[in-house]
Amino acid sequence: MSDPLSKRRLKMWIRLLGVTRAAEGELREFLRVKHATTLPRFDVMAALYRKREGVTMSELSRMLLVSNGNATTVVDRLEADGLVRRTPSETDRRTVFVALTPEGFAQFEGLAAEHEAEVARVFAGLSEADLDAMTDILKRVGS
Amino acid sequence: MSDPLSKRRLKMWIRLLGVTRAAEGELREFLRVKHATTLPRFDVMAALYRKREGVTMSELSRMLLVSNGNATTVVDRLEADGLVRRTPSETDRRTVFVALTPEGFAQFEGLAAEHEAEVARVFAGLSEADLDAMTDILKRVGS
DNA sequence: GCTTGAAATTTCAGACTTGAAAAATTTTGC
DNA sequence: GCAAAATTTTTCAAGTCTGAAATTTCAAGC
Numbered sequence: 001m002s003d004p005l006s007k008r009r010l011k012m013w014i015r016l017l018g019v020t021r022a023a024e025g026e027l028r029e030f031l032r033v034k035h036a037t038t039l040p041r042f043d044v045m046a047a048l049y050r051k052r053e054g055v056t057m058s059e060l061s062r063m064l065l066v067s068n069g070n071a072t073t074v075v076d077r078l079e080a081d082g083l084v085r086r087t088p089s090e091t092d093r094r095t096v097f098v099a100l101t102p103e104g105f106a107q108f109e110g111l112a113a114e115h116e117a118e119v120a121r122v123f124a125g126l127s128e129a130d131l132d133a134m135t136d137i138l139k140r141v142g143s
Numbered sequence: 144m145s146d147p148l149s150k151r152r153l154k155m156w157i158r159l160l161g162v163t164r165a166a167e168g169e170l171r172e173f174l175r176v177k178h179a180t181t182l183p184r185f186d187v188m189a190a191l192y193r194k195r196e197g198v199t200m201s202e203l204s205r206m207l208l209v210s211n212g213n214a215t216t217v218v219d220r221l222e223a224d225g226l227v228r229r230t231p232s233e234t235d236r237r238t239v240f241v242a243l244t245p246e247g248f249a250q251f252e253g254l255a256a257e258h259e260a261e262v263a264r265v266f267a268g269l270s271e272a273d274l275d276a277m278t279d280i281l282k283r284v285g286s
Numbered sequence: 287g288c289t290t291g292a293a294a295t296t297t298c299a300g301a302c303t304t305g306a307a308a309a310a311t312t313t314t315g316c
Numbered sequence: 317g318c319a320a321a322a323t324t325t326t327t328c329a330a331g332t333c334t335g336a337a338a339t340t341t342c343a344a345g346c
Contacts, residue, residue, distance in 0.1 A: 005263070005274075006260060006262070006263035007259065008271070008274050009262055009263045009269070009274060010259045010262045010263070012266065012269075012274050012277055012278050012281075013265075013266060015278060015282070016162075016277070016281060018208070019281050019284050019285070020159060020163040021208045022285070023159075023284075024160075025208060028334085032335085038301075038302085038334095040303090056325090057324075057325060057326090058323085065161065065165060065168060066302090066304085067303065067305070068324080068325065068326080069303075069304070069306095069326075069328085070303050070304070071325095072325070072326060072327085073302075073303085074301095074302075074303095092311075092323090093310075093311060094310065094311045094312070094324040094325065095311095095323095095324060096324080096325070116149050116150065116153050117149060119149070119152055119153045119156045120148070120149035120152045120153070122156075122284075123155065123156060123284060125283045125284050125285070125286055126152070126155075126283060126284060128148065128151070130280045131151050131155050133280060134155055134159070134277070134280050135154070135155050137273045137276060137277050138155075138158045138159060139158070140269060140273060141162050141165075141166075141268050141269060142162065142165065142268070143268055171304085175304095175305085181304095181332085182332095183331085183332060183333090199294075199295090200294070200295060201293085201295080209334085210333065210334050210335070211296080212295090212296075212334070212336095213333050213334070215296055215297085216296095216331085216333085217331095217333095220331085235293095235294080235342070236294095236341055236342085237293065237294040237295065237340065237342070238294060238341095239294080
């Protein structure tokens with residue numbers, strides 16, 4: 001008997017979640033052992049690396065799909081370590097811009113290449129065609 | 144210059160992570176609003192529902208890809224709520240079996256169908272062919 | 287038997303995460 | 317102008333999660 005479509009979506013989701021968690025685990029381990037950092041810290045720095053001019057706290061939490069409160073504490077720690085800087089907005093006193101410091105920028109550049117290599121290692125099992133197909137399907141989820 | 148293929152794997156991973164986090168967020172919201180529970184609790188109960196005879200704590204944390212310490216605290220809370228029961232092994236006094244109580248079993252059965260429908264809703268954008276292709280590709284990641 | 291090492295679980299400190307509430311500021315509608 | 321609503325960020329309590337250390341028990345070799 002053929003599974004109802006909803007059951008197949010469920011199975012696909014369970015597998016998707018498993019693969020993602022396993023990959024996250026490997027990256028977490030890599031960041032911890034090789035670079036003494038964590039995934040959330042890396043995520044924040046990566047977001048700020050992409051937006052060099054700086055982003056507001058709200059933009060940051062939207063980019064990372066985490067709550068505002070969460071973004072605040074991770075940024076707090078990165079700021080205490082001198083990797084990130086908060087700058088109050090001139091035009092709106094509620095708003096704060098966050099950006100990498102030169103130290104943060106340098107540290108992230110050192111990390112980025114190795115991180116990319118590690119991701120490539122984790123997904124080495126996927127062919128070029130797989131990557132295309134996967135990206136294509138993933139785009140279709142949100143729309 | 145970095146290998147373009149590794150960059151494509153990285154982009155696929157970033158998209159994969161984004162889709163997974165967005166879906167997790169929707170399911171979390173669904174469980175919280177409609178059923179006053181959380182994703183980790185649901186995950187534990189789902190694992191125990193699949194293995195009715197019970198599992199050891201180590202098996203449980205391997206199934207969910209979480210640390211032993213984490214499994215302990217989530218099971219602690221479910222046990223305090225009477226949804227889960229710990230039973231010491233007869234043959235190995237280090238080992239503990241965990242299983243759903245009748246209350247836990249009943250609660251999960253009420254949840255499961257709605258959860259499946261919610262997952263189907265989240266991934267409604269994917270066709271049958273997409274599901275097949277996706278599942279196929281995901282299988283290839285681990286091997 | 288005894289000792290050493292391995293295995294299962296819990297405990298612990300610290301970090302992450304959420305969602306709600308609070309505080310400060312800006313915008314909007316009158 | 318001004319009161320009410322909306323926006324931005326932080327604070328807070330509670331739950332989740334990790335990795336290492338501690339505890340208890342079992343297994344293996346001598």
